[in-house]
Amino acid sequence: MTTPPLLEVRGLDVGFTTPDGRPLHAVRDVSFTLRRGETLAVVGESGSGKSTTALALLRMLPGTGRITGGSVLLDGEDLATATEDRLREVRGARIGMIFQDPMTALNPVLSIGRHLDEVLRAHDDRDRTTAHGTGTAGTGTDGIGADGAATADKAPRPDRSTRFGRAPRPDRPARPGKAARRARALELLRLVGIPDPERRLDDHPHQFSGGQRQRILIAMALAGEPDVLLADEPTTALDATVQDQILTLLGDLTRTTGTALVLITHNMGVVARACERVLVTYGGTVVEDGPTAEVLTRPRHPYTAGLLAAVPRLSAPSGTRLTGIPGTPPDLSLPLAGCAFAARCALAEEHCRTTAPPLVALTDTVRAACLPAAERAEPLPPPARIDRPAPGAVVLAAEGLRKTYRGRGGRTFTALDDVSLTLAAGETLGIVGESGSGKSTLARVLAHAHPSDGGRILLDGEDVTRPGRAELHAVRRRVQMVFQDPYASLNPRMSVGEIVAEPLRAFGTVAPAERADRVAELLSLVGLDPAAADRHPRSFSGGQRQRVGIARALAPEPSVLICDEPVSALDVSVQAQIVGLLTDLQRDLGLALVFIAHDLAVVRQVSHRIAVMHEGRIVETGAADDLCERPRDPYTRALLAAAPEPVPVTAAPVPATAGAVSA
Known part of the structure; x- marks a missing residue:
């Protein structure tokens, strides 16, 4: 006898009302089931409806959000129509939630x-x-229906x-x-x-x-002691080793407690590492679902294949270009006549833009919202290699850098301990390590945002460790930073044009009459429409904001660009676009790049050389491919072992459409 599902979502629709009164259809006809002890991944780009679906299960939608259709059945009880008193009994006790950012979820x-x-x-x-x-x-039997009445026919919950x-x-x-x-x-x-x-x-x-x-x-x-655990991007901002520990913990909990897990993520490596089934969402609807191994190795929907093509792989050699998905997700406040992915799909036909494809079973275990067309299936071409000129002369060098911070009670913390490195023109030096290893401190010391306590910094052979006021101004023009958080690093009160023009005014590199033209040129250089210069940061997506940050950093025409975790908060498809943009800018402008990240796969593909930091020291450095394939330090080996791969080792190459096209 088949065990009934613990959680069953049927035709879930969620809507919001925009500030100007327009309806926004955030989730459309989402259906799935979840059994006890099962792990289900929900993947997709930002705005695809992942987090909204999770919040809808608990009726915790923000602002004007509301469930407009469908049902959420927990042991047969519809939470979509349950009373608020009943929902308070369910939240935490039957369905628990792990939020993405612990610093905002915990009261300091x-x-x-x-x-x-x-x-x-x-x-x-x-x-x-x-x-x-x-x-x-004591036994965990609910005994309460949606209207507060006793339900004698409901099966008792197991003793937890x-x-x-x-x-x-x-x-x-x-x-x-x-x-x-x-x-x-x-x-x-x-x-x-x-x-x-x-x-x-x-x-x-x-x-x-x-x-x-x-x-x-x-x-x-x-x-x-919940029966269902919803985990919303629980490992997004974590280092590879910590991520591995959290995934191991969640896996152990589901096996030992029988708790079902819904893991929301955009990291395909996490999906392959932790989940039995995967639900792929786009434009607020499910475009594909099935067993993880089958979906990741044989995707039926072009969007799934595009996500997989954009994922960096630790096995890919240095100089491999990531393949991003062109375009942006649809505006869900506008009506969608056909397939939501049609505007970005290379295989779309005319009827794809007028007829929305249903989610249909293609095999006994896989469903996809794409019409099967085996005759059009083609394997993805091998990853393209980046045409990179050889690095030139050394432009930036650090010798024996030290940085110490003083805490409460007179205690000191050594953030940098005898750090030495070199960076050549046209070269990318990747810096990896866990949080607290000193990566960001090194970036800020090199950019003269923080003074060092010892050692030397050489810029084009000139000692700039302790520059005077005029010298510091010149150094900061030549060494610029791209920050991690595109939301926090841009002034929300300023237009994008004003943000990009600010360094032009500060460093006086362009005459006032020419600033508007230079701003337009910089926006075009990073792939943004110059007509958007009058818009504010809130009008842009995360990837577009990061492009604005890059344009601002390029404004004073630096020779060194320090990128501190520039893609860690971005979806894989947007990440691929930003990494490709930085690589092209380096080739065209001869920039020297310091690329800091905790994702070793990204670092390997973008870097010429890699330096591994641990407890304020560089423990290993070398050519990117050599270090990843033949690590010498135990800490480097631990980092590489913890990095998840998006496809099982024995998997076949990822096909582009695997027998399906957009419809």
């Missing part, structure tokens, strides 16, 4: 113990209410009390005391691998690393 003024205590108190209140009402809290690290309790007649909740909090921290939980329980979020903060969010989500 509360200790970790206080965070967990609040969650435990909230769920104990719900359990006591259920125990004294129609349900049975031993799944989350504690002994079973027959009932909960009273709320546990503070000591019991503290003991439970310690159990949860041990469960998610926080070392020395007795000492760390009273620490605050800023005292933990990024990976540890993410583990704390997981512990909070597990406090209610």
